[in-house]
Amino acid sequence: MAILTYLEAIREAMDQEMSRDPRVFILGEDVGAYGGAFRVTQGFLDKFGPDRIIDTPISETGLIGAAIGASLFGMRPIAELQFIDFIACGFNQIVNYAAKSRYRWGGGVPIVIRGPAGAGVHGGPFHSQSPESYFMNVPGLKIVVPATPVDAKGLMLAAIRDPDPVIFLEHKFLYRRLKEEVPEGDYTTPIGEARIARAGDDVSIITYGAMVHASLEAATIVAPEGVSVEVLDLRTLLPMDRDRILQTVRKTGRALIVHEATKTGGPGGEIAALIAEHAFSDLDAPIVRVAPPDTPVPYSPPLEEFFLPNPSKIADAVRALAAY
Amino acid sequence: MAILTYLEAIREAMDQEMSRDPRVFILGEDVGAYGGAFRVTQGFLDKFGPDRIIDTPISETGLIGAAIGASLFGMRPIAELQFIDFIACGFNQIVNYAAKSRYRWGGGVPIVIRGPAGAGVHGGPFHSQSPESYFMNVPGLKIVVPATPVDAKGLMLAAIRDPDPVIFLEHKFLYRRLKEEVPEGDYTTPIGEARIARAGDDVSIITYGAMVHASLEAATIVAPEGVSVEVLDLRTLLPMDRDRILQTVRKTGRALIVHEATKTGGPGGEIAALIAEHAFSDLDAPIVRVAPPDTPVPYSPPLEEFFLPNPSKIADAVRALAAY
Amino acid sequence: MTSGKPPADRLTRDQLIELYYLLKLNRGLEEKLSNLYRQGKVVGGLYRSLGQEACSIGSAYALERGDIFTPLIRNLGAVLVRGGSPHDIFCQYMAKADSPTRGRDLNLHFGWLSPEGSMLSVISMLGDMIPILTGAVMAERMNGRRTVALTWIGDGGTSTGAFHEGLNLACVQKAPLVLIVENNGWAYSTPTARQTANTRFVDRAKAYGCFGEQVDGNDVLAVYDVTRTAIQRARQGLGPTLIEALTMRMKGHAEHDDMKYVPQEQVIMWARRDPIALFEKFLLDNGVLAGDLEAIDARAEDELVSELASAEASPMPLGPTARSDVYFGSTADDPTPKIVQEFKSARGLS
Amino acid sequence: MTSGKPPADRLTRDQLIELYYLLKLNRGLEEKLSNLYRQGKVVGGLYRSLGQEACSIGSAYALERGDIFTPLIRNLGAVLVRGGSPHDIFCQYMAKADSPTRGRDLNLHFGWLSPEGSMLSVISMLGDMIPILTGAVMAERMNGRRTVALTWIGDGGTSTGAFHEGLNLACVQKAPLVLIVENNGWAYSTPTARQTANTRFVDRAKAYGCFGEQVDGNDVLAVYDVTRTAIQRARQGLGPTLIEALTMRMKGHAEHDDMKYVPQEQVIMWARRDPIALFEKFLLDNGVLAGDLEAIDARAEDELVSELASAEASPMPLGPTARSDVYFGSTADDPTPKIVQEFKSARGLS
Numbered sequence A, B: 001m002a003i004l005t006y007l008e009a010i011r012e013a014m015d016q017e018m019s020r021d022p023r024v025f026i027l028g029e030d031v032g033a034y035g036g037a038f039r040v041t042q043g044f045l046d047k048f049g050p051d052r053i054i055d056t057p058i059s060e061t062g063l064i065g066a067a068i069g070a071s072l073f074g075m076r077p078i079a080e081l082q083f084i085d086f087i088a089c090g091f092n093q094i095v096n097y098a099a100k101s102r103y104r105w106g107g108g109v110p111i112v113i114r115g116p117a118g119a120g121v122h123g124g125p126f127h128s129q130s131p132e133s134y135f136m137n138v139p140g141l142k143i144v145v146p147a148t149p150v151d152a153k154g155l156m157l158a159a160i161r162d163p164d165p166v167i168f169l170e171h172k173f174l175y176r177r178l179k180e181e182v183p184e185g186d187y188t189t190p191i192g193e194a195r196i197a198r199a200g201d202d203v204s205i206i207t208y209g210a211m212v213h214a215s216l217e218a219a220t221i222v223a224p225e226g227v228s229v230e231v232l233d234l235r236t237l238l239p240m241d242r243d244r245i246l247q248t249v250r251k252t253g254r255a256l257i258v259h260e261a262t263k264t265g266g267p268g269g270e271i272a273a274l275i276a277e278h279a280f281s282d283l284d285a286p287i288v289r290v291a292p293p294d295t296p297v298p299y300s301p302p303l304e305e306f307f308l309p310n311p312s313k314i315a316d317a318v319r320a321l322a323a324y
Numbered sequence C, D: 001m002t003s004g005k006p007p008a009d010r011l012t013r014d015q016l017i018e019l020y021y022l023l024k025l026n027r028g029l030e031e032k033l034s035n036l037y038r039q040g041k042v043v044g045g046l047y048r049s050l051g052q053e054a055c056s057i058g059s060a061y062a063l064e065r066g067d068i069f070t071p072l073i074r075n076l077g078a079v080l081v082r083g084g085s086p087h088d089i090f091c092q093y094m095a096k097a098d099s100p101t102r103g104r105d106l107n108l109h110f111g112w113l114s115p116e117g118s119m120l121s122v123i124s125m126l127g128d129m130i131p132i133l134t135g136a137v138m139a140e141r142m143n144g145r146r147t148v149a150l151t152w153i154g155d156g157g158t159s160t161g162a163f164h165e166g167l168n169l170a171c172v173q174k175a176p177l178v179l180i181v182e183n184n185g186w187a188y189s190t191p192t193a194r195q196t197a198n199t200r201f202v203d204r205a206k207a208y209g210c211f212g213e214q215v216d217g218n219d220v221l222a223v224y225d226v227t228r229t230a231i232q233r234a235r236q237g238l239g240p241t242l243i244e245a246l247t248m249r250m251k252g253h254a255e256h257d258d259m260k261y262v263p264q265e266q267v268i269m270w271a272r273r274d275p276i277a278l279f280e281k282f283l284l285d286n287g288v289l290a291g292d293l294e295a296i297d298a299r300a301e302d303e304l305v306s307e308l309a310s311a312e313a314s315p316m317p318l319g320p321t322a323r324s325d326v327y328f329g330s331t332a333d334d335p336t337p338k339i340v341q342e343f344k345s346a347r348g349l350s
């Protein structure tokens, strides 16, 4: 096993799958000669050639549309968005064509739409977004949010092989900050399966993406205080792993939801609703959400820090829940 | 007071406000000579002239962008979308410019984006959508969902006068099916205030739009069985009237959420989360959602009927909750 | 830009007759749909291509085995040319269980994928099919196939961002795409002069760096010629062609629309240029046909009658079928709350 | 299409010197930003307009009182021309509390609304400002004002749907909009030849039915002339002009980018055509200036030094300010869960 960063794990997954499966190709802005704004596809142009590593015009509707069309003819396109924020410019193709095609007429759309998401790097309102909520109410889509290099690779391999459209949200804060041993070979992390990142008995934290790490830190902070925290890393938002969410809440009776999307209307609502319907009698405390305030993502470091959840904010909520 | 349909009430509100306030103008596809696909702006071209009733090219990004620009220069534009489903084509302008402008640099964007939403008329997957969830996690936007002619007029007047961008979802099923006495004069229905459509003690139904009427019917169905239902018509989804939601749930201890948006990731999640955090100790039963299955809106009448919530499905949920 | 002997000269007598048959089938089918609409049997709106049939039939007739196309709402004729059955179209409009979409989507919103040639299902959002078809033929090219894609866009649809992004991408990729701008003068109630400041849509070709042609959209052979040439160029790898077909929408936007907003003279002028009448005259003048038109009309009518009969016999779909196939091989969960299911089973209710 | 005596001939000596001063101020400011970037004081990326300064300054200089503009990331010079202060720009790049956006947004993502003339804040999504500015001047026209709007778009940005929908709308509305396509050969690492099949962007004008001009983007007076003429036409109600300004991006896309992908010859060729050197030569050849350039340079340097000093002295914003003004006059709720607030106050914690 090699030590890979989160970014390298994504690169390795695409590299291995492109080597294995000639149907896979990548299109996006500056993915070729430049290797992508974050260098995720570095070296791909030389290795796979311009027919499989396609620099497109600045046209999110165009390139996502092209990915859809190619997928209907047997290909497995990966559409890179330079920043995930630009997904808003191709929104219509995703929600109205890709998501509904199989249901309407049987045309399956096995595409991956991937790009750097999330805040913490002072990118400002248009380079820091968490767009998952745009798509949570769109049947036909899958949304994947890896938190670790191992899952980033396994989920990317699963996403490319998935018969349906997958939105793959890469957290740019983790790209180079997170390293771990990643199996060299071929493996997939099943889409739709959450993972217990830390086992515990008193409080369940249900989270995903970069917030998994903040939650794990919070768990470490409160452990000496005698509070045992279980951290559930959802890994997939759509479809959501209801069973594991309910399992951990039934076990602890206390649910804390943490996400980087702003609080109102964020994915936490769906999670809370699942719990409040299906684990109601197991709850010993209110369901609590820790999430940013309802504002755009501000740019200046002190503002962004104030905006984002962090271990101490999460630890506070854990303490309050445990004491409830 | 005159008897007006839901559609006539919207028309009257825009007519009165355009007569009162020269800053108000309408732009959209076929809003002029044709008076809009649903004839909501019928007669406006003759009355207000082509400078204030502007037929645009088929360009949702263009016309919503133009509305934004005009609003920054003192106007109060109303952008009509021929069907709300096409809002996906102007999505980026809404979430990235309109919603964030005031916060970023102080440029307020007082626009109304309105159009026919909702199912029940066999419009198929692209003329029946409930797009509210796209925007529930976008700070800076307001989302209004009138259920009655009186509120349709009052909320339209409030929306036009609101200093911030308002997405005004008109339910096309109600356009001509719903009539009531509507005050002739000038009045506003405050954005952000829910309304008790029916008072009751045993179960709270929290809903909006066309589902308000299905819920009221359900309440009538179960009344003879001795179940007293309170129906809360949210009227606004963003900002949400948390106080009234919590009030009714604290009163009945039983919460049923009903919406026409599909279940997973729909606005019901946010409502459930609010209740599960703030009214936890008042709950006597699980929080339940009645909503369509997670599919596109199917076209054929039997399929659409199967898809949509209706009074009997809602009544069943009320009975189950009451008996819990 | 077409040069030399026009392709239509190479059409056999049988092919000319087939074209005539298809034009009649197209119009006859739509007339039957209008009747069904009046009888309230059409679920939703009905969009006619009256007066524009040549744009769809002349162009689609130039496609070859394996080629891809996507019809817009007024390209019903193209569906017939490419082997779509009147039965399927009737079923779509009546939302029947036997419709290709099993009642899930309406009118021409269906399609098929086949080595013989594919029809990609359109969606309502105008312009979106242009990048999608571009990707489709890029994929075919990657797989060493010389497949060409054909689609249409209205004068109004050219104003969409998807039109621009799609055509620009197709041109820079030299994708084998043929795009027909069907300029019928109106977008719903909006005349082309309020749609764009330059209503000569063929002028767009130069901006994008592709071939451009303008053609009389009511002359089925001219449409065939120009499309055929564009398809051959595309297949040779020379890139897209934008064809502006000049025609007129002779009915309202949809059946409910009386199009009061259209000047009478415009309608009268174009009525004199009905594409079927023009082609009939051509066939008679050139001795391709003599008195045997009625026989062909009768054949079309017979086909339509039997196809309609079987379509009318089709049942409506069953509600519960609405939950399948949102994702591959899966069925959406029953949204009925768990406590309702428990409550009912406890009381022995279903 | 400009005719007769070019407007630049009517520029006074003081105006020519002011143009020179602004060019120097623009370049000097960016050089200071590069230093700050190397010192790690710039928060986020730094985007230079080195070699393109004339495109921004020559064009913005043609605007008049009350006119509207939106600079893109490389139009820093236009901000200076229209009265934006180096202090504000330094503060934006350093994410300071005194920046116009109070640290909420970055670099040139700010603006102001004033009867003197407005700058609308750009957003990152390319193309979006074109429909927005179209609406802005439509509003001004409704209010009887002859305000003109000016903005820029890169060669890459022309591929966006927003560019198309916005320009088409502006043209059909005959809106007083002047759009400069700043063709600097590259969109990040993508050459124009992979951006579009026709890299002569001025050819787009005809497609949209507006005026079109091509200009040497490194000749500040030529840019002024063509923009001035376009603005006058727009003000007379003759509609938009698309101006293609030919120039070259002499640095990477952003400071981190070594632009290895750019052929050396291209850089060398354009280095000989530096817009400031060219204008300096013009001023000297025409006796507008003699040896007094240093004095002007010094004046620019002095201004920048003091503006930078005050910007560096500005504090960073305080976290809690981040919650205000999402909606008019309101502050976003504190997201801290209620039970946390209760828990803390119960224990006397803050």
Ligand SMILES: Cc1ncc(C[n+]2csc(CCOP(=O)(O)OP(=O)(O)O)c2C)c(N)n1
Pocket (backbone or CB within 6 Å): B029, B058, B059, B060, B082, B086, B089, C074, C124, C125, C126, C153, C154, C155, C156, C157, C158, C160, C184, C186, C187, C188, C249, C253
């Ligand atoms: C993006 C988008 N916006 C709005 C509509 C609603 N709409 C349906 S058809 C139509 C007019 C289309 O006119 P045109 O493109 O000229 O085609 P024609 O009807 O003349 O064949 C409009 C506005 C749509 N389908 N797609």
Ligand SMILES: Cc1ncc(C[n+]2csc(CCOP(=O)(O)OP(=O)(O)O)c2C)c(N)n1
Pocket (backbone or CB within 6 Å): A029, A058, A059, A060, A082, A086, A089, D074, D124, D125, D126, D153, D154, D155, D156, D157, D158, D160, D184, D186, D187, D188, D249, D253
């Ligand atoms: C809609 C959209 N997609 C992608 C991006 C990311 N992006 C930022 S700048 C840039 C290149 C812009 O090139 P060009 O328009 O030529 O402007 P230049 O940088 O050359 O001044 C890209 C792709 C963006 N800003 N907007």
Ligand SMILES: [Mg+2]
Pocket (backbone or CB within 6 Å): C154, C155, C156, C182, C183, C184, C185, C186, C187, C188
């Ligand atoms: Mg048309």
Ligand SMILES: [Mg+2]
Pocket (backbone or CB within 6 Å): D154, D155, D156, D182, D183, D184, D185, D186, D187, D188
């Ligand atoms: Mg460029």
